[in-house]
């Protein structure tokens with residue numbers, strides 16, 4: 221059974237489909253017929269193109285949208301630097317904020333809520349690899365905000381696509397493409413460049429962001445699984461066009477540009493897109509709709525069967541980032557150690573917990589709103605208590621992860637941790653190894669002894 225319980229309140233309307241060509245108009249007749257940039261677009265709107273790939277990208281990767289708006293995005297004053305101590309999204313701007321790559325397993329206690337800041341200032345770079353200036357790599361952020369963005373502010377990132385994993389609260393997101401309401405157990409992707417404003421209708425919010433500096437997320441290949449299962453394309457929801465007519469208020473457009481914050485003024489709302497069509501747009505997905513598959517015979521399969529979205533590298537089958545989830549499911553394998561095996565992975569694994577308890581660890585250590593990082597070749601697996609239980613338990617069909625949702629950002633890149641992630645957040649657990657694996661005892665018995 222899908223575990224989704226969400227209804228869509230009236231203010232929000234979506235069209236369905238992943239990677240579908242969508243077209244939507246908030247005023248009938250606002251989309252030009254056939255032509256993209258007629259001499260006079262309907263109703264005196266300006267035509268504007270937003271490209272998410274190079275124009276010449278192969279057809280199967282090409283992502284562009286046409287926006288029909290009251291004023292073009294270009295109608296603004298110059299951007300000025302506007303950094304503040306609460307905007308910590310750059311690993312390079314301060315010497316002590318450089319990434320540190322370390323082989324230790326890391327685990328963080330739940331990150332604190334922060335009532336004082338809005339979405340933009342809530343973003344803390346905790347780990348990452350690569351560099352947005354060469355469109356290569358990823359950034360992993362923790363966010364915790366308690367205030368809506370100012371009424372006349374909009375934000376975009378020129379650095380990459382934001383995959384937002386909400387852990388607590390509700391995000392009301394007004395975008396150029398329409399409105400999105402996101403609740404815990406839902407994710408949303410806001411691609412590079414798209415402007416949005418986040419308000420918080422239900423108090424403080426907290427969660428995780430994976431920023432993808434290169435390419436875009438796709439659904440994983442299904443191979444022998446066939447044509448359905450995992451995240452089904454029709455369950456991705458895309459806003460329909462919605463706009464406001466405001467050409468008399470001062471707005472601030474905030475840009476994240478190479479991890480730094482800039483601000484520009486304009487005297488009209490950026491949310492003035494009356495109609496749009498194309499393949500480049502924000503979307504959301506309810507993780508409760510994921511169709512989870514697994515072994516019905518023996519052995520623990522690779523977690524790639526739980527991939528919701530993948531961002532491929534140039535090398536087939538190797539992801540710059542996979543977004544993987546561990547939903548409630550049945551385990552039925554016979555003669556099998558059912559939790560994850562002990563392993564060292566050439567990929568790095570950053571994990572978070574939205575709610576509940578992750579079945580590879582005993583309660584307490586890995587908590588909702590906390591995180592862990594098992595970097596390239598850092599050995600890990602079930603803690604000693606989980607091992608003891610799973611290697612002696614009677615193997616009847618068992619439901620795991622009830623009411624729970626853990627996730628992983630798995631990357632082919634070695635990720636570094638920022639000074640905020642290692643020190644300033646004060647959440648690193650000093651006793652992770654001591655609690656988890658050091659208590660493991662040899663069980664080896666020579667035959668005959």
Ligand SMILES: O=C(O)Cc1cc(O)ccc1O
Nearest residue numbers: 522523560561569580600628
């Ligand atoms: O380490 C983890 O907890 C994540 C994970 C889960 C799994 O089922 C198999 C491999 C793996 O890395």
Ligand SMILES: [Fe+2]
Nearest residue numbers: 563569594600
């Ligand atoms: Fe792992």
